[in-house]
Amino acid sequence: MKEKIKIGMIGLGGRGMGLLRLVILNMSDVEVVALCDRYEDRQTKAADKVEEKQGSRPFVTIDYQEVLSIDEIDAVIISTSWADHIDIAIASMEAGKYVATEVGGAYSVQECWRLVEAYERTKIPCMILENCCYGRDELMVLNMVKQGLFGEIVHCAGGYQHDLRDEIAYGYENRHYRLDNYINRNCENYPTHEIGPIARILDINRGNRMVSLVSMASKAKGMKEYIKNEKSHDSELAKLDFMQGDIVTTIIKCAHGETITITLDTTLPRYYSRGFTVRGTKGMYTEENQSVYIDGSHDHYQSWNKNWGNAEEFREKYEHPIWSKFLEEGVQGGHGGADWLVLADFFESVKKGTQTPLDVYDMASWMCISTLSEDSIAMGGHPIAIPDFTNGKWITRQ
Incomplete structure (x- = not known):
């Protein structure tokens, strides 16, 4: 080593x-x-x-x-x-x-x-x-799932829900590539923040796989309105029509019957959220209000807002070992420490000469969602098959 x-x-x-x-x-x-x-x-x-x-x-x-x-x-x-x-x-x-x-x-x-x-x-x-695969909440929920707290997982959801209008509008000044993409493409252009943590929960490429998707895009009005109000002096940009729909919704079907919904929402006014949600036969987790609901322990008739934020109550029992160690050593790096953890894991593999924890099959299957969603949107939400990049090895891969 x-x-x-x-x-x-x-x-x-x-x-x-x-x-x-x-x-x-x-x-x-x-x-x-x-x-x-x-x-x-x-x-x-x-x-x-x-x-x-x-x-x-x-x-x-x-x-x-x-x-x-x-x-x-x-x-x-x-x-x-x-x-x-x-x-x-x-x-x-x-x-x-x-x-x-x-x-x-x-x-x-x-x-x-x-x-x-x-x-x-x-x-x-x-x-x-x-890096979202290394987020503290995502890893705690993964630990909950593996310990059976939510029962059999049926559905997961997530999103890249981030107001990027300023970054997109000033793409040429800042030499950023998003602007050209939003002018010319209409797709789920940033799928891996959502798909990554969900793929680990559903054992994608390691006993399960994504088999098909359908995508739909709303009309594209957010950037036009933003440029009119905030950058009207840019006459060339102001006259452009954007291809990228303001909200793109993609539904994915998995080999074992689970469904996944992911949402791209970057050109309308909103707060930041990845909308991470896990639903199982015994309970659920939702990022939107940082709450856990367990069947038999919580009353579904009561006003639920008093339980918002109760996910913190599960930290002591379900904190992922990676984060328990990280907290003891001192959290470092950007994005709440997730950048440090993902790079540390990569560099550890390099030092040992071993396979990386997220591999090429993960990369291909997560990234391909963009181009497949583009095809589905262009055909009015037509179902599209997702390739098996493992060529059948997903059945026995660990």
Whole structure:
């Protein structure tokens, strides 16, 4: 087992810099030796930060292939735009580098198959950095499910429900890729925050799988209204019609009969929520009011709002061991500590030379929801089959 690993980072925008500054440079077992971004100012800012923390300046380039050609690099972190994730991940596996890639949706089923085939050809692990799988609430609920508190799980729900109108509207000024996607696509473009924790609860790709979906999108009016009120001086943007529906609802059917509902809701005024909900034969959990309902223990006739927030009462018994240890050691990193935990798990796999906890089959099956939802929406909510990227191995995989 390696005591310290050397990594390269590809993509140094807001997300890449956040991971670098808040997590990676505070890890004693990781050394950043190379940085890559298409913009020189981002390169310089990141290199300065690395030099400040590590005492040595990393190699900097605009070409990610130069990062992959450095023999001493053990792993790469990809935090580029969505459209580039899979191509760079494939190139990284072919170069023999462990790879972790930020989240997003796929643009075609074919690229997901290419990702899986690259792993099966090279046997180099590839992990999707879905930090929501490491959230404190998500892991506590997973622990509850595995201990049978909710009985047999029947339905789960989640969403990416986040007012992003400002980020989208100023996409060109901030060099952010979301704007072009919202102008040109209509789909569930960011599915993995919802699907990741639910997939672990339902044993997706490890005894169960997602088999089909239907998606519907509302009309697209939120961005038009926002630009009229907040950015009317941008005449070019003001005259555009957005393709991306304000609210996209996707229903997924699983092999064992469970259903999943996920919602994309990013262009209307709202509070932040991932809407994480688990329903079973003995009870339920809902994120919306942080509450747990157990059949026989709670009265379904009473006014339920007095029980809002009662999930905290279950911490002592059901806190996930990962979070019990994390709380003792001191929570660090962004997104409430989830960024630290997901990267720590990835780096531990690199050091040990073992498979990553979230693997290439997870990445392909979660990311493909975007392109499949796009097809379903275009056909008026037509059911679409979800590929089995494991080629039948989901039945016996652990």
